[in-house]
Amino acid sequence: MSQAWLPLATLATSLLMVPLIFALPERAWRLRTVLNLTAALLKLGLVALMVLGGYQGAEYRFSFTVVQGVTFLFQVDALGLMFAGLSSLLWLATTIYAIGYLEDSPNRKRFFGFFSLCVASTIGIALAGNLFTFLLFYELLTLSTYPLVVHRGHPKALAAGTVYLRYTLTGGLLLLLGVVALHALVGDVAFGERERLAELGPDAHLMLTVLFLILLLGLGVKAALVPLHGWLPRAMVAPAPVSALLHAVAVVKAGAFGIVRLVYDVYGIGLTYQLGLLTLLAVIATVTILYGSMRALAQQELKPRLAFSTVSQVSYIVLGISLFGPFGTIAGLVHLMHQGLMKVTLFYCAGNYAEELGIHRIDQLNGAGRRMPLTSIAFTVGALGMIGLPPVAGFISKWYLGMGAVQANMPWVIIVLVASSLLNAAYFLPILYRLWFRPGPAHGVGEWPEERHLGRFETSGWLLWPAVATALFSIMAGLFAGLPFSPLDLATFVTAEEYTP
């Protein structure tokens, strides 16, 4: 059974929003809000439908020929559904958050238009069934996020936008070259047809290794692998919902997801292992994890610290992939989801502190737990998850990473994990200490930098509830990891497909 309409409709829910939003006048913010939320809910429903169908073995395919030998292909598999689910869930939360965050600021129409385009691109990336289609939406993602990064329009934002483009467009070009070369070598390879490359035989191994490195370079820019990560901390000048989206699901994740596709669905884990590329991935991931954590430790401001933490955390995904064996795979895939949930929570909270209290630096956070308890609890949940404490989702990721390291016979990875967890603790625990145990303006010591009273609760409800919700999800993903439809269950499902020939 093949239903083509479902993936198309899922893409259309956000893609068609773009012209609609651009057609509405700037002041029609009520209608825009209703439209945005309806589309987000609708898409969540459609993705849920596909997940249900996917478990029952339904196949969703849509394809047409672009030029001879090149097809546009949507093909829904478990891995894609995981990413699509994450993207549509976080889109809903971030839409709500952005509505509250951008209240009364100029150019909201432009923001939400490109925001929808950005989410449409991530859905396209999730559903893409071959490298050509993936590349299409990968580049569209670059284009749609640029206006979001430079949204504020001041010189610093514009400079960050230029750096962002330099990195991502060069990466995109490399990816294009790699994909075209792969096409010239074997033709159109749909994701999952791993045997196609393996059948080429040992003569092609040198060529395949070179191509893998080119593709990895192209994808590594967005995944912020060291030393290709330079754009990420600078892109922090963007508004908080954009940072949240960029770090949790859109750009960084698209790169990581691309690497997952490359290793599992194009080359196949067996061939990658045979070519000796998994060791390379493990080394790159280790360097990135440790370097990102060290840099995060040196940051004095909240958002840059979170940004460098992203650099480090996303590489857990790459590290998981590089461990040959089911546990490593599960760890990488499950972290794709977990990191998204936890990081988005942290960014919402950082945005809330900035909006409500004007806090940007970490040393201004003293005693903020008393003034903004719910936000601070959410932040604490996210931070503990990042360190890897149970029952938050991050624990599951690290547990499986450890087991994967044993299974792959790479015990040194465990040392890396311990070191990185210690570093995570070293840069998150001082923040938590300041939040809860240091006396601050809420205790009558000093003053908040720029206090505003945005709403009935500790801050505006639009800003508060998304943060609380994603924090709850992070705990639930950890607590109920054993239940069906949890991220872990999905990741296990994908892994089973991968390792059973």
Added chain:
Amino acid sequence: MIERLGLHVLPHATSTELHWVLLVLGLPLLMGVLGALTRPVRSWPVILVCLLPLVALALLSRQVLDEGAQAWLIALGPLELHWRANALTLLLLLLTQLLTLTSAAYAPAYLSVEIGARVGQAWLWPLQGALASSLSLIWLAGDLLTLYIGLELMGLAAVGLMLLPGRVEALAAGMRYLLLALVGSLAFLLGVALLLGAWQRLDLAGLALAAEPGPLLWVAVALLSAGLLLKAAIFPLHAWLAPVHGAAWTPVSALHAALVVKGSFFIALQLILVLVPGASVAGWLLGAMGSAAVVWGGLLAWRAAKLKDVVAWSTVSQLGYLMLGLALMVGTSPSVSAAAWEGTWLQLAAHSLAKAGMFFATGNLVFSTRQSSVRGLAGVSRGMPLSLLSFGIASISLIGLPPSGGFTAKWLLLQAALEGGYWLWLTALAMGTLLGAAYVFRILRYSFVEGGELGEFRRVPWSMEILALMLALASLLLGLVAEWPLSLLRVAGGAP
């Protein structure tokens, strides 16, 4: 190559089937005269009337698609004219008519808002008609005489259009263009004379068989190509392009960049593929010129201070891609040249649509902000969002990012270059992408600048904005539906 160009078909004895071709050629001229007499002030009557040549083209298409490629022999006393039509001809005719239509539809609002009542206006219509007819003649021509007639008519019509604004810069630019066109024609004529003297014939199919490699052929081809490439603004003969565009009216600039330079390029491509199909030295020379054009044009566009200059220099860079495509067809293996063949035509179509759309959008932005410099764009994302969007969409195709026609074309060219192992051309294509992104985003960047006082924005008639958007969208979507025109190229009298 002869087969791909549709030159192998023998003409029918009967000339009764000629009427659709004559209609396709004659109707634009007639419309032009009609336009001069009625001076339309709205877009929709123009569009309705311009649908007429499209109907004629549809009928001609049916003839070609049903019966395969067509050829006609027209005897005018001692002269014999060879015309032919295959799927490629049809696509080029379609492109010409669509772009002429949009340009004509853009004109009424443009003339009334920006130019005001002036005498020169009436001439726009017949000159545009003459331009469309002469271009159609070039696409249809199968011999050097018809090609020469088409080329001269096109050049004269273009000069006339350039002179219309009547200002000193426009006159200077127009005169300069005329001079260049004459030099180009002279070189072309010399080449034709050499060929005629040596082999006593002018039809391309006959020349392809008769011509023997040797110094004479080489000199003739060099003269012909030099003249044509000068007219097509191919590097290093490109310097005249930007001043000409700076002074011309917006719809004229759009037509010129989208079609006129392509006409000369098409003739050059045809002659090279017919006369020296296997000369790999020529291939390397063309490729080197193309690569240099891509890089140098991109650099010029990146450094240009005026908005219109950026758009004009980007044409030089984009024509470089076409040259690279041509280079990949000369003296290469069949599979390489097949991919390059499709890539070249797709690039031509995508660039024509995108560039025309971009010129319209640029014209709107310059008119609205009253500033011709790139810096004047600050704040247009609020004042002129639609035209800026059109500009952005068109530039996606120029950079070659998905899903645009420019991207799919670049994909095909990259594939050809990779298969043939032409690493230099591959590098040039990659450099072109990065430079394209650099010059386009330099402009878009200014539009996001906030703060400072915003100037007043003049209102632009909506028909001008919509037409820019339509062309830009067409160039964007062409990338996804590219299989339709390309499959036509393969089946309908285009397959080797």
